[in-house]
Amino acid sequence: MPIKIPDQLPATNILRRENIFVMTETRAVSQNIRPLKVLLLNLMPKKIETETQFMRLLSNSPLQVDVELLRIDNRPSKNTPTEHLDTFYRQFEAVRGRNFDGLIVTGAPLGLVQFEDVIYWEHLQDVMNWAHQHVTSTLYICWAAQAGLKLLYDLPKKTRKEKLSGVYRHQVNRELSKHPLLRGFDDSFLAPHSRYADFSPHYLDEHTDLDILATSNEAGTYLAATKDKRNVFVTGHPEYDAHTLHDEYHRDLEEGMEPVIPINYYPDDDPSQPPYVSWRSHGHLLFANWLNYCVYQQTPFDLDTFSASNFTLDE
Template sequence: MPIKIPDDLPARRQLEAEGVNIMRERDAVRQDIRPLRIGLLNLMPNKISTETQIARLVGATPLQIELTLVRITNYVARNTPVTHMASFYRAWEQVRAERFDGFIITGAPVEHLAFEDVQYWDELRHILDWTQSHVHHCLTICWAAQAALWHFHGIPKHDLSAKAFGIFNHGNLAPASPYLRGFSDDVLMPVSRWTEVRRDDIPQGRGINVLLEGEETGLGLVDDPSCRSLHMFNHLEYDTNSLGDEYFRDLANAPSMPLPRNYFPDDDSSCRPANRWRSAAHLLFGNWINEIYQTTPFNVNDIGMIPRQLVG
């Protein structure tokens, strides 16, 4: 089954060229089927690229997906045209009465700030609380994963002495997890962050399970069943060139910027990198969507009515 996105969203042309099955809005309304409602709170600077990355992955499943793009209500995006935001995004205040089968919150380039100093922190806190009553399952990415663990569990983030930047191996610590179904014993993940969450800070008795962890970059994926959330600290959703684009952008301002590790062939930035994480990205998002489909209420209005899982 296809993914339903706005007919004139820029991501549509790219996804259609890749063979992703896209449904037109006028056709979707004629089908007697309830699609899974997935919301995307996009905090990344290049919103159009992130929309495409996420839509590609959620649209590759055999289920019909309705993707809703969401923005912070009172924050103006600086790197995306106002017309794009007005045409395709809805403020969270406009959707807060609605319910979603799944909700994705992306990372944001605000790691150098304390959570409480982020301009939209208060609204994000409300959104995180709202996911507990209006969302069946949540997926947080990078900074948003750190923010969710701080908000719900008081788990701090720690500054790194140098940026964790490149492609790093992560061990599969929970092959029986439904989210890691079909995963290899080792998983390559793109990493791009200045902070980390540490295993030793995870409180006991909360039911938080580490699923993927790397020797060099630490926690990669954590299951948080008490909050019906999956927290990914890295970027399986990234395109082949995403890390390279970040590198060349930063190089313009910092000539000594080190290369992303294990990324360019022979550490030659003129060579095209190989995508060695694409299959893991599709597996993770496919497994996440499948778990939502298996457990979400048939009646969308019943989402959030099931109490949070009691643990400990």
């Protein structure tokens, strides 16, 4: 089944060229199907690139997904045309009174910024608190995972001395291998990271009640979830395109930051060679599992009847 997105969204033609089933709003209105309503809060600067990446992953499911785009505030963007934002993105006030099956909060280039110094921190807290009463399951990506842990568990910001950049091998937690989010996973898998945030498995295990589902010796915790599956934390970037880490590496070079070459990304660690993708299948499986087991299997058929009190912990 397809994702349903606006007819003129740039991602529509990009995904069609990749042979991905995209249903425009025009066609969707003729079908008597209850699609999943998923809200994408896009905090990344290059919004068109990021929205396309996430819609690619949301498309790989037998479920029909109706994606709506949300912006954190109305400040002008340096990397996204104002016309695009005004046409395709909603302000939070426009959705505050509605319920959604899923919410995805993207990463943001704020790894070295303290939470209280983030210009939209209070607004983001407002959205996350709202989600508890209006969203079946929320997926926090990279920096958003750190922000979510601060909100839900009041964990202080922990920062690595050097940026973690590259594609790292992870292992599933064998004691939780039957968790729905891990269905179909290999015992080990690859996923990209690009962050300063530090997610120590020992620290999270000691200070939260999260199910820690996958970790890496180098990258720390990768995948974790609350017992009721209503909050899922992914510390890496399974949505990244083949060249995203490459572009970030060269951006940092141009800014004089002397970045480390992304690990396990270029053939022979040679930045002059085209990078290769080794994480795509994992990314699609992760998102398909989240949509199915954390959203579709949990959400009410009638979203108007949604209530946070209806969710109980798995036994």
